Amino acid sequence: MQSSVKKKLVIMGRSGAGKTSMRSVIFTNYTAHDTRRLGATIDVEHSTVQFMGDLSLNIWDCGGQHKYLDNYLNEQKENIFGNVEVLIYVFDLETTNHDSEYDLYDECLQNLRLYSRDAKVYCLVHKIDKILDDEMKAQTIARYERTIVKRTKGFDVEVYGTSIWDHTIYKAWSRIVYKLIPNMTTIERHLRNFCQLTEASEVVLFERATFLVVCNTSVDDMQSMNRYMSVSQAIKDYRRTCQSVQAPFHSMEVRNRYYTIFVEPFTKSTYIMVITTDPEVEPAVTKANIKAAQSHFV
Numbered sequence: 508m509q510s511s512v513k514k515k516l517v518i519m520g521r522s523g524a525g526k527t528s529m530r531s532v533i534f535t536n537y538t539a540h541d542t543r544r545l546g547a548t549i550d551v552e553h554s555t556v557q558f559m560g561d562l563s564l565n566i567w568d569c570g571g572q573h574k575y576l577d578n579y580l581n582e583q584k585e586n587i588f589g590n591v592e593v594l595i596y597v598f599d600l601e602t603t604n605h606d607s608e609y610d611l612y613d614e615c616l617q618n619l620r621l622y623s624r625d626a627k628v629y630c631l632v633h634k635i636d637k638i639l640d641d642e643m644k645a646q647t648i649a650r651y652e653r654t655i656v657k658r659t660k661g662f663d664v665e666v667y668g669t670s671i672w673d674h675t676i677y678k679a680w681s682r683i684v685y686k687l688i689p690n691m692t693t694i695e696r697h698l699r700n701f702c703q704l705t706e707a708s709e710v711v712l713f714e715r716a717t718f719l720v721v722c723n724t725s726v727d728d729m730q731s732m733n734r735y736m737s738v739s740q741a742i743k744d745y746r747r748t749c750q751s752v753q754a755p756f757h758s759m760e761v762r763n764r765y766y767t768i769f770v771e772p773f774t775k776s777t778y779i780m781v782i783t784t785d786p787e788v789e790p791a792v793t794k795a796n797i798k799a800a801q802s803h804f805v
């Protein structure tokens with residue numbers, strides 16, 4: 508049996524930025540609405556999430572009040588910034604003091620340079636829903652990105668605009684976990700083969716608990732990616748509704764004259780979505796193929 512791969516993810520940012528909210532929406536089935544009840548995090552909240560079978564995400568949600576931040580950056584710096592695989596820094600779009608926000612970010616990077624030089628860094632420009640105009644949104648994210656990239660010396664950094672109120676939070680977290688899954692090239696190869704064999708137009712693999720997109724057959728197509736993240740959000744909402752009426756969600760099939768979409772449980776840790784547009788492909792055959800392919804993905 509393959510042993511579990513443990514990866515430490517540190518979520519950092521000022522108090523109220525939305526760190527615990529995003530963690531709760533992605534990993535503990537909260538709705539965006541539920542997060543309004545969350546209190547400030549006391550010190551560091553540790554959680555371990557089993558992801559895609561043998562990947563174990565060890566999440567450090569670092570409370571952002573001043574007294575805790577001082578402690579992380581002084582007495583506890585080796586403990587917090589040691590052995591970090593991923594640093595997720597959350598910038599609160601509503602902050603009024605940008606200088607102090609960037610100063611804190613710089614200090615985190617200094618410590619990361621000392622204790623985890625190979626870490627990956629993700630910056631989330633969070634609460635992007637507060638800007639309604641799409642062009643303004645894009646400009647704001649681009650402005651943050653320019654400053655962040657300039658300041659992030661010695662690390663590769665990816666910047667995403669995120670909100671717990673739409674699919675953007677799924678997009679960012681899907682990108683974060685994608686890079687951590689150990690056997691991704693094999694999974695991708697199997698998925699491409701499966702797509703060809705079943706004559707499907709698109710195939711997407713979702714992680715079972717979080718519904719984050721793990722892998723798909725049209726990686727470079729931005730429009731498709733956004734659609735998949737919306738599916739993640741919609742299915743999690745739907746599944747929650749099913750739970751509330753004690754009718755557990757199992758699978759889904761949508762058919763019209765242009766396409767058929769299947770969302771089916773696949774392996775122990777995934778769901779699969781298969782989209783066919785060819786009317787010659789019988790739905791029953793697609794379903795049988797999904798079943799037959801399961802053993803290749805375990």
Ligand code: GTP
Pocket residue numbers: 520521522523524525526527528529539542543544545546547548549569570571572633634635636637669670671672
């Ligand atoms: P500390 O635990 O003190 O470090 O704060 P935190 O960063 O964990 O913030 P928390 O998750 O507790 O969120 C603070 C508030 O922000 C909550 O009322 C959330 O509902 C709200 N919030 C979180 N994410 C978003 C978002 O994407 N958009 C909007 N509009 N509000 C958000």
